[in-house]
Amino acid sequence: MSPIRLAIVGLGKIARDQHLPAIAATPGFELVAIASRNATQEGVPHFHSLEDLLAGGPPVDAISLCTPPQGRRALAEMALRAGKHVLLEKPPGATVSEIGPLVAAAAAAGRTLFATWHSRFAPAVEPARALLAGRTLRAVRVEWKEDVRVWHPGQDWIFEPGGLGVFDPAINALSILTHILPRPFFLSAATLAFPENRQAPIAAELDFADTAGVPVRAELDFLQTGPQTWDIHVETDEGRLSLSLGGARLTQDGTVLVDEKEAEYPALYRRFAGLIERGESDVDLTPLLHVADAFMLGRRTVAAPFFG
């Protein structure tokens, strides 16, 4: 089978850190172009916009959209209209309702739309899901605490409307939770702390319960210095299961069950190739719905101004 000719749109941190190496390591893909207003990559044809690429670039089968969420919908629509398969970085959009028309456009064009949740491809996530399927759950606790200055330097879009603030990383925890917990859960209360000079929260506390009443508490912080925490702890009738390092490690009462450094993005690209081959799309909005719920139900507090 001839390789899928792929273009990246938005050559920023995640495109460089993860997409470029994953594409290079995944058989079946060939990176043929980059569209980015400023950034370029040696040896890869560059275009200033997706429009320029589609108008005058090399033939392309698929587009990975790695721009910030605000404005991604228009790019996805343009790519689908041009008959390209589309991969959306997380979160899939800046609003919930903009995604439905994209799903319909992909179906009408007979193309794949893949709304990615990279954390679901972390190596300990699937084993955690399988173990939890057979257990009685008592309580779930999420701690997602990282330093925005380290992981998102200079990314002003993240504190703009639609940038999600601390939910930009925390939606990864929600993407894991919605995959591994055996029952749906929903928000009962939330507190969101907005820096007085910003439009998105820098910390949050969320209280959910699943449909059997099991409490799920999440503590999110974007100002954590020192050790960084991306942990999910589940108290069960057979002990405590802990997913840590963003889903790379799984422990049972302190005993390590899985500890793998395998990158998430090669698995994510293998999934994209499979979806294209089978003519399918994969769009799950559940993590984004939980974030929208937090913005709807959350009590707002004002935090100290944030300067990056």
Ligand code: NAP
């Ligand atoms: P980033 O470093 O800001 O990169 C995004 C790139 O998109 C920019 O460098 C910019 O390149 C281009 N761009 C196009 N329109 C833009 C606009 N209006 N404002 C700012 N940049 C624009 O962001 P990122 O960290 O790569 O994140 C991109 C997406 O990936 C986000 O949805 C994020 O949630 C997701 N993601 C990020 C990480 C992470 O660790 N950083 C991890 C997983 C997923 P040009 O200036 O060349 O156009």
